[in-house]
Amino acid sequence: MRLNRREFIKLSGLLTAGGFLTPALLSGCASQRLPGTGQVTATPTVCDICFWKCAGTVYAEDGQPWKVVGNPDDPHSTGRLCTRGTGGIGAYTDRDRLKQPLLRVSEGGRQTFKPVSWEEAFDFIAGRMQSIAQQHGNDRLALLSHGSGGKHFERLLKAFGSHAYAHPSFAQCRGPREVAFALTYGEGVGSPDRTDMEHSRCVVLIGSHIGENLHNGQVQTLAEAINKDATLITVDPRFSVAAGKSKYWLPIKPGTDMALLLAWMNVLINEGLYDRDYVERYTVGLEQLTRHVQPFNPEWAYLETGLAPKLIRDTAHAMAASAPATLVHPGRHVTWYGDDTQRERAIAILNALLGSWGRKGGFYSQEKVDLPAFPVPKPPRPATDWKQIVQPEFPLSPTGVSQKIVEACAGPEAHFKGLFVYGTNLPHTIPAIKPTLETAADSLDLLVVIDTMPAEITGYADVVLPECTYLERYDGLRNSPERVPSLALRMPAFKPRHETKPAWWMAKQLAGRLQLEKYFPWHDYADTLDWQLRQVGSSLEEMQKIGVKRFPRKTPMYFSTGQDIRFETPSGKIELYSETLAEYGHDPLPRYTAPDKRPEGYYRLNYGRGPAHTFGRTTNNPLLFELMPENAVWINPRVARQWQLKNGDYVQLKNQDGVVSNRVRVRVTERTGPNAVFMIHGFGHTAKGLRLATGVGADDAGLMTSVKVDPIMGGTGMRANFVTFVKA
Numbered sequence: 001m002r003l004n005r006r007e008f009i010k011l012s013g014l015l016t017a018g019g020f021l022t023p024a025l026l027s028g029c030a031s032q033r034l035p036g037t038g039q040v041t042a043t044p045t046v047c048d049i050c051f052w053k054c055a056g057t058v059y060a061e062d063g064q065p066w067k068v069v070g071n072p073d074d075p076h077s078t079g080r081l082c083t084r085g086t087g088g089i090g091a092y093t094d095r096d097r098l099k100q101p102l103l104r105v106s107e108g109g110r111q112t113f114k115p116v117s118w119e120e121a122f123d124f125i126a127g128r129m130q131s132i133a134q135q136h137g138n139d140r141l142a143l144l145s146h147g148s149g150g151k152h153f154e155r156l157l158k159a160f161g162s163h164a165y166a167h168p169s170f171a172q173c174r175g176p177r178e179v180a181f182a183l184t185y186g187e188g189v190g191s192p193d194r195t196d197m198e199h200s201r202c203v204v205l206i207g208s209h210i211g212e213n214l215h216n217g218q219v220q221t222l223a224e225a226i227n228k229d230a231t232l233i234t235v236d237p238r239f240s241v242a243a244g245k246s247k248y249w250l251p252i253k254p255g256t257d258m259a260l261l262l263a264w265m266n267v268l269i270n271e272g273l274y275d276r277d278y279v280e281r282y283t284v285g286l287e288q289l290t291r292h293v294q295p296f297n298p299e300w301a302y303l304e305t306g307l308a309p310k311l312i313r314d315t316a317h318a319m320a321a322s323a324p325a326t327l328v329h330p331g332r333h334v335t336w337y338g339d340d341t342q343r344e345r346a347i348a349i350l351n352a353l354l355g356s357w358g359r360k361g362g363f364y365s366q367e368k369v370d371l372p373a374f375p376v377p378k379p380p381r382p383a384t385d386w387k388q389i390v391q392p393e394f395p396l397s398p399t400g401v402s403q404k405i406v407e408a409c410a411g412p413e414a415h416f417k418g419l420f421v422y423g424t425n426l427p428h429t430i431p432a433i434k435p436t437l438e439t440a441a442d443s444l445d446l447l448v449v450i451d452t453m454p455a456e457i458t459g460y461a462d463v464v465l466p467e468c469t470y471l472e473r474y475d476g477l478r479n480s481p482e483r484v485p486s487l488a489l490r491m492p493a494f495k496p497r498h499e500t501k502p503a504w505w506m507a508k509q510l511a512g513r514l515q516l517e518k519y520f521p522w523h524d525y526a527d528t529l530d531w532q533l534r535q536v537g538s539s540l541e542e543m544q545k546i547g548v549k550r551f552p553r554k555t556p557m558y559f560s561t562g563q564d565i566r567f568e569t570p571s572g573k574i575e576l577y578s579e580t581l582a583e584y585g586h587d588p589l590p591r592y593t594a595p596d597k598r599p600e601g602y603y604r605l606n607y608g609r610g611p612a613h614t615f616g617r618t619t620n621n622p623l624l625f626e627l628m629p630e631n632a633v634w635i636n637p638r639v640a641r642q643w644q645l646k647n648g649d650y651v652q653l654k655n656q657d658g659v660v661s662n663r664v665r666v667r668v669t670e671r672t673g674p675n676a677v678f679m680i681h682g683f684g685h686t687a688k689g690l691r692l693a694t695g696v697g698a699d700d701a702g703l704m705t706s707v708k709v710d711p712i713m714g715g716t717g718m719r720a721n722f723v724t725f726v727k728a
């Protein structure tokens with residue numbers, strides 16, 4: 001039987017294309033019998049393999065891990081976990097996990113890690129914290145964190161008097177979009193993204209490769225939109241999975257998206273295709289915007305983007321035809337070329353012209369559960385304004401800029417004397433940070449790393465604290481804004497292996513040594529969850545049975561027709577023209593800057609996600625390693641011929657500054673154009689303790705010596721690097 005294309009899409013969907021696994025494929029870990037015939041227990045969890053936080057249930061058989069599956073009541077995942085979540089058991093079983101606290105010591109003239117007791121580790125840390133406070137002040141510690149447990153250390157450091165912290169999910173990820181949307185609408189996009197794709201009639205993806213980027217709920221709502229025949233427009237120089245499902249694929253010249261966005265605005269405004277009523281009622285700055293976009297017609301954009309003027313017009317018309325149920329997706333990892341806040345502003349403005357913010361099929365209004373925080377005393381006011389000291393050049397950044405914090409740790413005169421790093425593998429995460437990190441490791445009086453694995457970052461530490469995995473601990477209740485307010489519980493499905501402990505316990509123990517107990521007024525962290533749950537008519541006991549509890553919505557999801565709305569911007573309107581940006585010396589309307597030219601014989605280094613892994617945090621997970629042990633470098637056939645490279649050959653990549661990568665396999669494919677190569681991020685580990693992942697595949701971060709910093713919020717643009725080939 002021959003299927004037509006549409007039927008094929010319906011059958012395969014994005015979920016299977018993106019690689020959802022059946023639990024059975026990953027089961028049978030430890031059991032000799034048929035799975036499910038022993039003593040089976042079921043425990044609620046919230047997946048921590050990425051930060052989408054899908055709720056699920058962990059099944060164990062005779063105390064041994066069996067499988068983890070989605071919780072059908074969960075609005076995030078609707079009962080399905082992705083490939084990676086299904087393989088989460090591998091995080092627990094990984095033989096290479098950190099097993100006990102480690103302390104850096106000098107032995108026979110060389111430095112090494114000595115396994116120590118928790119008491120020794122805490123005494124050391126608390127002692128160093130106190131001496132830093134005595135010599136320099138209580139405000140000289142900083143925290144870099146990614147993940148649930150980080151907030152216990154944030155509480156500890158704030159109680160101590162140090163308020164400085166940053167997450168790499170800001171300056172290395174979605175910071176530009178949050179700042180741009182806040183400047184335009186007075187609110188960010190948030191996480192999970194408030195995109196109403198399940199109702200969209202037209203979805204525009206700009207380098208947002210949903211399907212390979214497997215944020216579960218997003219993939220499902222995009223698949224739903226496609227199944228309902230929504231028009232999908234994908235702008236990506238690479239033929240991504242999403243491009244393959246699209247009605248329009250726009251293979252744009254890398255780094256020129258702003259030109260396309262301006263041309264789209266030009267068409268919508270000049271042809272009168274924007275939502276007049278919405279724009280008049282809710283926005284300011286249409287006049288300035290209209291004047292601003294006049295030179296940028298599709299013919300102009302063609303010269304920059306390589307996209308035919310007709311294609312630009314046709315796609316603008318398609319967007320307008322479905323508006324306001326048109327979503328120009330803001331993307332998520334958007335630190336690309338350094339003008340990222342401005343590109344995201346252009347996306348925000350385009351959505352405003354289409355009237356999609358606050359409308360069905362565009363951006364909906366999310367709601368979470370009104371959950372009181374467990375009562376604890378307020379931390380002391382910090383002695384200094386750390387942002388003024390550390391990142392004065394980014395007053396528009398609402399939060400910490402990770403690389404600025406690392407810089408403020410490096411050298412004898414550095415502001416920070418102590419650094420805590422929770423769940424973030426900095427050398428692979430912040431581009432070009434290694435030299436600064438090495439200086440910091442030398443000059444800091446204290447560097448504590450809290451991790452589950454002997455990742456590269458642990459090598460810089462004075463003390464390594466081994467956390468148990470998410471399958472072995474309680475964490476804060478998941479209360480993410482969504483369509484339906486809901487709470488989800490993560491609790492231990494297994495006893496912590498080895499000497500590992502949860503972050504809440506570590507922070508409380510340290511607090512005890514620093515006379516800060518009053519900030520951790522509980523015996524067991526679970527007590528605080530029970531208290532919170534009782535405030536909203538549930539209890540820990542109930543949640544241990546059901547895992548997820550939904551609550552009724554109290555507010556509408558969308559604006560109603562003609563509704564009066566005050567936006568949280570200075571003007572109270574959606575700001576097409578931003579006075580704030582003008583005041584701070586930035587362009588009030590997005591301006592196009594052409595990207596750097598490719599040096600002769602070099603190819604732009606493009607990178608992204610693959611369905612089987614989350615960054616580098618899963619590449620050593622034995623179950624996911626089996627699915628995808630190494631990455632490859634994608635090379636266009638023309639380029640491959642020129643360099644006489646074949647599928648499966650090994651090459652090394654050399655960047656514009658002479659940095660050479662690990663060897664990596666070649667994948668010859670039309671899916672990347674002749675100007676760029678592509679690789680999946682998270683490979684090329686060098687830490688000896690990662691016995692599966694080390695030395696396998698290549699690390700994109702190592703090749704990113706050119707970083708384009710966003711002048712508005714400090715994001716590290718990572719796509720300004722070029723590579724050539726060295727035959728391995």
Ligand SMILES: Nc1nc2c(c(=O)[nH]1)N[C@H]1C(S)=C(S)[C@@H](COP(=O)(O)OP(=O)(O)OC[C@H]3O[C@@H](n4cnc5c(=O)[nH]c(N)nc54)[C@H](O)[C@@H]3O)O[C@H]1N2
Binds near residue numbers: 617
């Ligand atoms: N070159 C390059 N850099 C990038 C990106 C890229 O694509 N390429 N992507 C960027 C993006 S979008 C993001 S969001 C960031 C992500 O950057 P990170 O959050 O730093 O991600 P990972 O590199 O996976 O590092 C996670 C660390 O957490 C540890 N870990 C895992 N589980 C736990 C746990 O339960 N407890 C503790 N304490 N530790 C745990 C892992 O072992 C690992 O060391 O990276 C950014 N940087």
Ligand SMILES: Nc1nc2c(c(=O)[nH]1)N[C@H]1C(S)=C(S)[C@@H](COP(=O)(O)OP(=O)(O)OC[C@H]3O[C@@H](n4cnc5c(=O)[nH]c(N)nc54)[C@H](O)[C@@H]3O)O[C@H]1N2
Binds near residue numbers: 207208214256332334
């Ligand atoms: N499986 C899996 N899923 C994940 C993650 C993971 O680690 N694994 N991480 C999660 C996280 S934290 C994030 S932030 C998201 C990131 O997910 P996205 O925001 O979707 O990812 P990006 O890495 O920005 O996008 C990569 C795409 O941009 C394209 N691209 C490159 N240059 C350009 C350009 O100049 N213009 C345009 N238009 N496109 C370009 C690339 O070809 C590629 O297809 O993924 C999330 N989902």
Ligand code: SF4
Binds near residue numbers: 048050053215
């Ligand atoms: S999207 Fe996948 S890895 Fe991320 S939380 Fe959900 S199941 Fe886990």
Ligand SMILES: [Mo]
Binds near residue numbers: 173332333
């Ligand atoms: Mo991210």
